[in-house]
Amino acid sequence: MQLFYSPTSPYARKCRALIIEKSLESKIELVEVSPLDDPAALLEVNPLGKVPALIRKSGPALIDSPLICEFIDTLDDERWIPAKGESRILVMRQQAIADGLMDLTIGRRIEKNRDAKLQYKLWVERWERGIARTLDELDRERGQFERSVDHGALSIAVALSYLDLRYAELDWRGAHPELAEFLDRWEQRESLKMTVPPASA
Numbered sequence: 450m451q452l453f454y455s456p457t458s459p460y461a462r463k464c465r466a467l468i469i470e471k472s473l474e475s476k477i478e479l480v481e482v483s484p485l486d487d488p489a490a491l492l493e494v495n496p497l498g499k500v501p502a503l504i505r506k507s508g509p510a511l512i513d514s515p516l517i518c519e520f521i522d523t524l525d526d527e528r529w530i531p532a533k534g535e536s537r538i539l540v541m542r543q544q545a546i547a548d549g550l551m552d553l554t555i556g557r558r559i560e561k562n563r564d565a566k567l568q569y570k571l572w573v574e575r576w577e578r579g580i581a582r583t584l585d586e587l588d589r590e591r592g593q594f595e596r597s598v599d600h601g602a603l604s605i606a607v608a609l610s611y612l613d614l615r616y617a618e619l620d621w622r623g624a625h626p627e628l629a630e631f632l633d634r635w636e637q638r639e640s641l642k643m644t645v646p647p648a649s650a
């Protein structure tokens with residue numbers, strides 16, 4: 450199997466970290482691509498032109514990181530996403546909040562990267578408010594995930610780490626020290642150490 454990824458994509462990082470946590474590296478080859486260059490091999494399996502995308506041994510390629518992670522989790526007996534019940538819903542909800550935080554952070558960055566005259570302040574400020582509210586909510590819900598080792602906690606850790614990469618000026622660690630400690634603990638794990646985005650990114 451092959452996972453198309455880019456080294457800075459937090460959605461792909463969730464998948465890569467899960468693969469490492471589950472020691473499935475030998476089953477899934479990582480293929481680095483730059484989605485903005487529209488590589489033919491990526492477009493062939495994902496018409497949306499986005500990473501991550503997973504080519505399986507059989508069946509259609511999978512797109513969208515929650516689906517890809519769900520599939521990766523079925524490849525061995527160790528469940529990072531509970532199979533059913535409220536525990537499953539909570540993990541999926543945590544992943545949804547984490548993915549939403551990534552969406553806001555990426556939206557803001559794309560806007561901020563535009564020529565200053567073209568930047569749309571309304572959107573930047575809207576996304577910044579969303580990021581601030583989401584951090585407050587994660588702090589309120591911390592008790593539900595801060596000691597967990599599952600896909601919900603992994604997703605939140607990857608999203609917080611992406612804030613460090615793309616919105617460092619926010620200093621979210623200063624305002625949310627317990628969330629920062631949570632991320633520090635995750636950053637000690639091989640899965641996050643081995644998927645750190647390149648310093649030049």
Ligand SMILES: N[C@@H](CCC(=O)N[C@@H](CS)C(=O)NCC(=O)O)C(=O)O
Nearest residue numbers: 458459460484499500501513514515
């Ligand atoms: N919902 C998707 C989001 C994937 C996504 O937006 N990936 C970005 C990289 S971080 C991408 O490939 N962007 C290229 C583009 O939007 O054209 C997921 O969870 O996999």
